[in-house]
Amino acid sequence: MKQELIGRTSSRQNDLYHIVTNKIIEALEKGTEPWRKTWDTENEGLPVNAATGRHYSGINVMLLWIGAVEKGVNSNRWLTFNQAKCAGGSVRRGEKSTLVTLFKPFTEDSSDSEVEDKLTYSSRCFMARFHLFNIEQCENLPEHFYAKKPVLLDVERIDRAESVVISSGVPVIHRYQDCAYYHPKNDHIVIPEMGQFHSVEDYYCTLLHELVHSTGHASRLARKGIMTPLSQKMSNPVYAFEELIAEIGAAFLCAELGIQGHLQHESYIASWLKILKEDHKAIFRVARYAKEAFEYLILNTNKK
Structure with missing residues (x-):
């Protein structure tokens, strides 16, 4: 999964915060709550990675719902360009990706001479951005990528x-x-x-x-x-x-x-x-x- 690491450069990280926030603001100013899913995907629940089955959460749910509206798709199943390729499929030419974010922890170490030169560690997070495509933007994916849950009464x-x-x-x-x-x-x-x-x-x-x-x-x-x-x-x-x-x-x-x-x-x-x-x-x-x-x-x- 190709990612762009942001955390060590504060200006680039702030740019990403602004990009995401502006997407939410733009949707609200258009009169659409970006956290409200107004279309019917039967019983599929929250957005999910079609290749791994892992559900997206938090801010990424909103970003993917906004992306679905922008791209005119109805499925809540997403994957990266490489995941589509590895599965034997491909993203259709001209399709645009949807931005999502990922927070990952990393540990910084520093020498503290007052504590017998032992290393002290502080845990922080960096934010990465990566890009997803909806399965409706792809072709030649395996059949199980399109499988739907039974519709609930x-x-x-x-x-x-x-x-x-x-x-x-x-x-x-x-x-x-x-x-x-x-x-x-x-x-x-x-x-x-x-x-x-x-x-x-x-x-x-x-x-x-x-x-x-x-x-x-x-x-x-x-x-x-x-x-x-x-x-x-x-x-x-x-x-x-x-x-x-x-x-x-x-x-x-x-x-x-x-x-x-x-x-x-x-x-x-x-x-x-x-x-x-x-x-x-x-x-x-x-x-x-x-x-x-x-x-x-x-x-x-x-x-x-």
């Missing part, structure tokens, strides 16, 4: 979503009202009755959004946006940051569970754009927290 998708909610252990209180929220102090979710939503899918999208908030509780992942008492206003940057985590985490869950529904409202976008424009590394932190919340909920479900 609606009731099966809802059962899976319900399992995630139940396995979390967070109480869900239904009330006939106009808002949904997670209450950190009482550690429960309050949500309108299912019949108030336009669809069952919209109900679960909202519920999963609040469930991602609940992972920030002190007994779980202890995120600042949930641990710190805040006025519930999007003008508060910590609150807006936590809302973006919940939005993206819920999008990851919906994709994994095969649920197509409406997530949040357009009123949030201005605050999110402000965060991203002021800090070009913010979306990477958001994606990491969303990934942690997603994995926490899915792993808990798989344990039950």
Whole structure:
């Protein structure tokens, strides 16, 4: 896999942060949430490497969803130019790649004369960029690269979503009202009755959004946006940051569970754009927290 190493040259690394952030900003300014998968890929879940079967996560999920829209493809299966070649296929002439990122740890050593000249080590990460092609941009790939998972019935998708909610252990209180929220102090979710939503899918999208908030509780992942008492206003940057985590985490869950529904409202976008424009590394932190919340909920479900 050909990669361009970025970490040792700060200016080049910052360029990559800017490139990725600008892709997210551009999508938002066009009125499209880049973490919301608006097309149907049946039951394929999150983007996956067609050659290795490994699922992509975090910021790369959004980059690949943006790439799918830009390239006009529907599959969520991707691979590198060399992977296509090694499999006996090829990328069609003229096709453009989609940028993704990779963080890798490396260790620096330095001599410390005050500690008997022993080497001390500090662990850091460098960021690499590499480029993927969708299988729909390729030809002559083996048949198993195109194999699809069995399509789940609606009731099966809802059962899976319900399992995630139940396995979390967070109480869900239904009330006939106009808002949904997670209450950190009482550690429960309050949500309108299912019949108030336009669809069952919209109900679960909202519920999963609040469930991602609940992972920030002190007994779980202890995120600042949930641990710190805040006025519930999007003008508060910590609150807006936590809302973006919940939005993206819920999008990851919906994709994994095969649920197509409406997530949040357009009123949030201005605050999110402000965060991203002021800090070009913010979306990477958001994606990491969303990934942690997603994995926490899915792993808990798989344990039950």
